[in-house]
Amino acid sequence: MRRLAEIPVNRYLDFALFLALGLFPLFGSLxxxxxxxxxxxxxxFAFSLDLVWGYAGLMDLGHAVLFGLGGYTMxxxxxxxxxxxxxxARYGVKQVPLWLQWIxxxxxxxxxxxxxxxxxxxxxxxxxxxxxxGGVFFSVITLALAEIFSLFIQSQQxxxxxxxxxxxxxxxxxxxxxxxxxxxxxFVFLMxxxxxxFCRALMTSRFGLVLRGIRENETRLEFLGYGQARFKTAAFxxxxxxxxxxxxxxxxxxxxxxxxxxxxxxxTAAVVWLAIGGRxxxxxxxxxxxxxxxxxxxxxxxxxxxxxxLLGAALLAVVLFFPNGIVGSLQLAxxxxxxxxxxxRRE
Amino acid sequence: xNEILRTENLSVCFNGFWALRNVNLSVQEGELRVVIGPNxxxxxxxxDLITGRTKPTTGRIVxxxxxxxxxxxxxxxxxxxxxxxxxxxxLFENMTSADNLLLAAPRLNxxxxxxxxxxxxxxxxxxxxxxxxxxxxxxxxxxxxxxxHGERQWLEIGMLMMQAPRLIILDxxxxxxxxxxxxxxxxxxxxxxxxxxxxxxxxDMEFVRQVAQTVTVLHMGRIxxxxxLEQIExxxxxxxxxxxxxxxxxxxxx
Numbered sequence: 210m211r212r213l214a215e216i217p218v219n220r221y222l223d224f225a226l227f228l229a230l231g232l233f234p235l236f237g238s239l240x241x242x243x244x245x246x247x248x249x250x251x252x253x254f255a256f257s258l259d260l261v262w263g264y265a266g267l268m269d270l271g272h273a274v275l276f277g278l279g280g281y282t283m284x285x286x287x288x289x290x291x292x293x294x295x296x297x298a299r300y301g302v303k304q305v306p307l308w309l310q311w312i313x314x315x316x317x318x319x320x321x322x323x324x325x326x327x328x329x330x331x332x333x334x335x336x337x338x339x340x341x342x343g344g345v346f347f348s349v350i351t352l353a354l355a356e357i358f359s360l361f362i363q364s365q366q367x368x369x370x371x372x373x374x375x376x377x378x379x380x381x382x383x384x385x386x387x388x389x390x391x392x393x394x395x396f397v398f399l400m401x402x403x404x405x406x407f408c409r410a411l412m413t414s415r416f417g418l419v420l421r422g423i424r425e426n427e428t429r430l431e432f433l434g435y436g437q438a439r440f441k442t443a444a445f446x447x448x449x450x451x452x453x454x455x456x457x458x459x460x461x462x463x464x465x466x467x468x469x470x471x472x473x474x475x476x477t478a479a480v481v482w483l484a485i486g487g488r489x490x491x492x493x494x495x496x497x498x499x500x501x502x503x504x505x506x507x508x509x510x511x512x513x514x515x516x517x518x519l520l521g522a523a524l525l526a527v528v529l530f531f532p533n534g535i536v537g538s539l540q541l542a543x544x545x546x547x548x549x550x551x552x553x554r555r556e
Numbered sequence: 557x558n559e560i561l562r563t564e565n566l567s568v569c570f571n572g573f574w575a576l577r578n579v580n581l582s583v584q585e586g587e588l589r590v591v592i593g594p595n596x597x598x599x600x601x602x603x604d605l606i607t608g609r610t611k612p613t614t615g616r617i618v619x620x621x622x623x624x625x626x627x628x629x630x631x632x633x634x635x636x637x638x639x640x641x642x643x644x645x646x647l648f649e650n651m652t653s654a655d656n657l658l659l660a661a662p663r664l665n666x667x668x669x670x671x672x673x674x675x676x677x678x679x680x681x682x683x684x685x686x687x688x689x690x691x692x693x694x695x696x697x698x699x700x701x702x703x704x705h706g707e708r709q710w711l712e713i714g715m716l717m718m719q720a721p722r723l724i725i726l727d728x729x730x731x732x733x734x735x736x737x738x739x740x741x742x743x744x745x746x747x748x749x750x751x752x753x754x755x756x757x758x759x760d761m762e763f764v765r766q767v768a769q770t771v772t773v774l775h776m777g778r779i780x781x782x783x784x785l786e787q788i789e790x791x792x793x794x795x796x797x798x799x800x801x802x803x804x805x806x807x808x809x810x
Binding site: 410411413414415416418419421422425426428429430431432433434435436437439440443 | 607628629630631633634635639640642646647648649650651655658659660662664665666667669670671672673674675715719
């Protein structure tokens, strides 16, 4: 049987987006290159959210917790490269704690950044999905979790820098060689590309088909013999690993991490990116993330905090008129056209 | 003939209401069994018990020699091979007809067998064959939600063909269909019959006559009568509780 070729409009968009991102440092200013590098990291985070929300239909309102676990792990590791970090010394910590010593070597840190969030997501999945917690309840629980995590980070001042977070961190380096801005940009770009290919391959595989089935009709899927809890837990853990990886990249790129990067605010920001761009096709996640962040940056220069009002209005408009997001609506429009064309040919 | 499904003294109680009491049902391999009964007789509850959606209060369910009492729905579906079509359409709405069928492919339903793997060619080809059989080949790229009511029912039957279970449970397969659609559905079910055991819950007596071999009548959670169709139609007790209300000609609306 000829497999239904997915409407290619989003593949073209993907290609265009990646081409633009790849060429940007050649033409753009240093300032914007640096900014875009940060948004590239956000792309990985958006892809990871798209796996659970866009494909499996699980609206995680606390996804930044997973991002933050990776981020803080990396921040602690980077800050402890030369003995006790300053913010710890201020609270009378004289020796690098044992657990921190383990993650000082960078390979170990990267591993923990990926495995720790995956483990947390897996555990959450084990408890929530196996006891059939889903839908809005899942969202509420994850939302609460985001708040708890951010409060926890703020309360552990001697280890997390509290409200101020951990700052003054070194930039990206590879095998002891610290990368220039352009090198760093292309390193992050390569990572985004790899994550994108990974997600695309997984979601076009049968696993992605099953996740979409879960989103559409979980009960029916169960009567077809699928253990839905296993699939959801696997997807959530995987998404956690990717989110943690994004967090680990974010820290050297941004130079610091603070509690508002890991709480409700950042979690819901990512939800907005996906809602505007469109869910369940990866392209929407990428487009929404870039659009909202780039526009946000440009508009906040002119309108200051009022830009958030514009974003709110745009979000409302999308939810009311284009519930499938930009890419989803585009796909539907192209689909409608080809369907009509097909009908005309048959006549 | 081999017995494929047996329930022993199956009872289920919802908050003090006995929806089923001491139901002893035996279905042979390759049989088509129709379960009829007035509203609230416990027909759908019986199907829920067999497929693991509801757990029995007492009693046992034995399928193909194994005790499946209290197992989870997905275990019953994948290990035993029991497929079910629900009352009313129950599809993956925003997925294409082809994807709906591909999801129904059997033994490809664990994380390990799906992770970074595509659906095997054999299963894809079978999905194509089923699409032609249910007359939806032209509409394979249409979303399930874009299909007409009858087409959606056929897609569900197609999913059962795809799943190729040892026992197929159909809950009111012709509900809400036109006479023509009902007739076509009957033909499709007869096609299924060759290789499967089928358990049907149905209201439409016209349809029951078209397909039935053995009929079980449920009333107030108990088996009232069981036997060949003519015997059931002439049973005075059945007539009293069920058939009477629809007159001697027995023509039920769906």
